Amino acid sequence: MRILSVLIFIFVLFNGLNAQIAWETPRTIDTPYSKYIRTCKIDRGPAAGDILLTYSDRQHGGNIWIMRSTDLGQSWSTPVKLLQSPRIVDGEYIFNANMIQLQDDRLMLCYQHRWDPGTIATKSYTGVRYSSDGGYTWTDEQKTPNTCVWEARPIQVNSDKNGDGHNDIYIYYTQEVNPTFFRPEHCNQEHSVGRAVAYIVSYDNGVTWQTNSNERFSGRIIHRNFNGQPDSQGGMPTMVELPNHRIAVVAEAPKGGSIAFASWVTASDPYDYDFDNIQDNWCSVNYNVDTTQAIYDDDGYIIPSSVTLIPDPNVYPNKIQNLWKMSSVYGNAPFACVLPNGRIAYTQNSSQKIRAFVADVNGKNSVEMPRPFSNDYNTFYSCITPISDNMVLITAHDYTDCSKIHLNRGRIAKDTLAPTAPGIPTISAIEGNKYTLNWTKSTDNYIVSHYEVWNDNELLARTRWDNFITIDIQHMSQYNIKVRAQDYQGNYSPFSETLVFTASLSNPTDKTLKVHPTVVPDKIQIQHNNLTDKTLHITSILGKTVVKQIASDGVVNLAELNPGIYLLSLKDGKQTYTTKIIKK
Structure with missing residues (x-):
């Protein structure tokens, strides 16, 4: 009996350690009608700590309402109408609002602003508004480029393409694909040749x-549902940023053929936020449209009913490093987030039941969690949001009559293990007064979030995931550089060993000294007009200088120098010539 009790304890302990989310008791908010429920936690600025919840009060269109919680989702304010419905009688409407907090502390709200019948592309777009006071007041609507848009959602990434000091913002959405040879007024859902996931972007x-x-x-298409199959659908993108600067777009895979609905990931290559490395025929709106029997109107446009689709059973991009299933569990309408410990969580609808999964930090090897709502709940369109360093909030609407908002909070075991110390920094390149530093990465039980670069007791810079950085240094200043790592939950590693050096920079009036080679095993050859009685000053990064006589043929033997980076200086009259070399 004692052995059995121990085994049961070990089993429970093992499962407790592996269960990433432990759910509380669900709560319900009654509403006249609520759908597309989305939440946003405000982390900084006005109203920091509040959670905002939005929903639409019609299936397609209606008003968008907002509620606020100041106690981590335990209680909620009375709903307030955030956006008034446009002229639904004319086919114009808005719905499905999504909100994030930007780097500059503003809130950004985006939603579908569409015209029916069939989401007319000439009129439809993603509407955007901003709030600087924690969501109490909002700017007028900003119109983005016209696209045949569904389910728009924003993300701000750790990339600043134009160097303006603001990270880039992407809006991903489901796009009804309309070929360029259809009349503009025929570009809508009715004449769509399939669905894709696309983005628009702001670099400013x-x-x-x-x-x-x-x-x-059309936005930039990065994921394509297969064409030419009955009931081809798919989309509802939701994004997270993976380590090594990858955007991961979680979307439902299409129905049709032999592929059932499931949640798939389309991920960029490292640092390729625009998906420039993924360019193929399927990225075009004209892909796999057979026009051999096409009928043209008087203006040269093709009549949509006269084209056929060439069946293609693939889901794109069809590269294993850029496309994978989150799981094989049947489901649609996924929603993903990065958990406080760095792992990736996502929820999806599976036959009107919300199911939750946790994957590793790279969005792979997902494991299903206990269900946040029991089988007594008929639920749809879920949303999962981190609301503290050990808690998430999940929401869904009632599927039967959309008269209830269901909510539940889930607790996550807080990570208390610190990363290991990173390796001692080294100087890998020098360009003017810019020094590039590298170090060996720390290891962590989950993943490192940031590295901090210190000079003595002064924090010089922080990197996101990267184990390298370029810093500006001052001439003849001594530096004592050390690095430490931080994981997602704020645990710090010990500092690395310290790199000590004195920066030796060229004077702006100096001219370049021509030498060969610049990566030196033993000797260098100096190319200069007059080398008679000339000496070469050689300064290490530690500030130590040696003087060498230059031979008449321009050769200088540097075999006795230690490996490292050196500043070479030659004076000819009033002019100084300098360059840098790396001694192997």
Whole structure:
């Protein structure tokens, strides 16, 4: 009996350690009608700590309402109408609002602004508004490029493409694909040849938006549902940023053929936020449209009913490093987030039951969690959001009559293990007064989030995931550089060993000294007009200088120097010539 009790304890302990989310008791908020429930935790600025919840009060269109919680989702304010419905009688409507907090502390709200019948691409777009006071007041609507849009959702990434000091903002959405040879007024859901996931992007902190596509009514397509199959659907993208600067777009895979609905990941290559490395025929709105029997109207446009689709059973991009299933569990309408410990969580609908999964930090090897709502709940369109360093909030609407908002909070075991110390920094390159530092990465039980670079007791810089950085240094200043790592939950590693050096920079009036080679095993050859009675001053990064006589043929033997980076200086009259070399 004692052995059995021990085994049961070990089993429970093992499962407790592996269960990433432990759910509380669900709560319910009654509403006249609520759908597309989305939440956003405010982390900084006005109203920091509050959670905002939005929902639409019609299936397609209606008003968008907002509620606020100041106690981590335990109680909620009375709903307030955030956006008034447009003229639904004319086919114009808005719905499905998504909100994030930007780097500059503003809140950003985006939603579908569409015209029916069939989401007319000439009129439809993603509407954007901003709030600087914690969501109490909002700017007027900002119109983005016209696309045949569904389910738009924003993300701000750790990349600043134009160097303006603001990280880039992407809006991903489901796009009805309309070929360029259809009349503009025929570009809608009715004549769509399939669905894709696409993005628009702002490189200037939301001032302007661009599609990164040369095709009308289309964003940059990065995921394509297969064409030519019955009931081909798919989309509902939700994004997270993976380590090594990868955007991961979690979307439902299409129905049709032999592929059932499931949650798939389309991920960029490292640092390739625009998916520039993924360019193929399927990225075009004209992909797999057979026009051999096409009928043209008087203006040269093709009549949609006269084209056929060439069946393609693939889901794109069809590269294993860029596309994988989150799990094989049947489901659709996924929603993903990065947990406080760095792992990736996502929820999806499976036959009107919300199921939750946790994957590793790279969005792979997912494991199903206990269900946040029991089988007594008929639920749909879930959302999962981190609300503290050990808690998430999940929401869904009632599927039967959309008269209830279901909520539950889940606790996560807090990570208390610190990363190991990173390796001692080294100087890998020098360009003017810019020194590039590298170090060996720390290891962590989950993953390192940041590295901090210190000079003595002064914090010089922080990197996101990267184990390298370029810093500006001052001439003849001594540096004592050390690095430490931080994981997602704020645990710090010990500092690395210290790199000590004195920066030796060229004077702006110096001219370049021509030498060969610049990566030196033993000897260098100096190319200069007059080498008679000339000496070469050689300064290490530690500030120590040696003087060498230059031979008449320009050769200088540096075999006795230790490996490292050196500043070479030659004076000819009033002019000084300098360059840098690396001694192997």
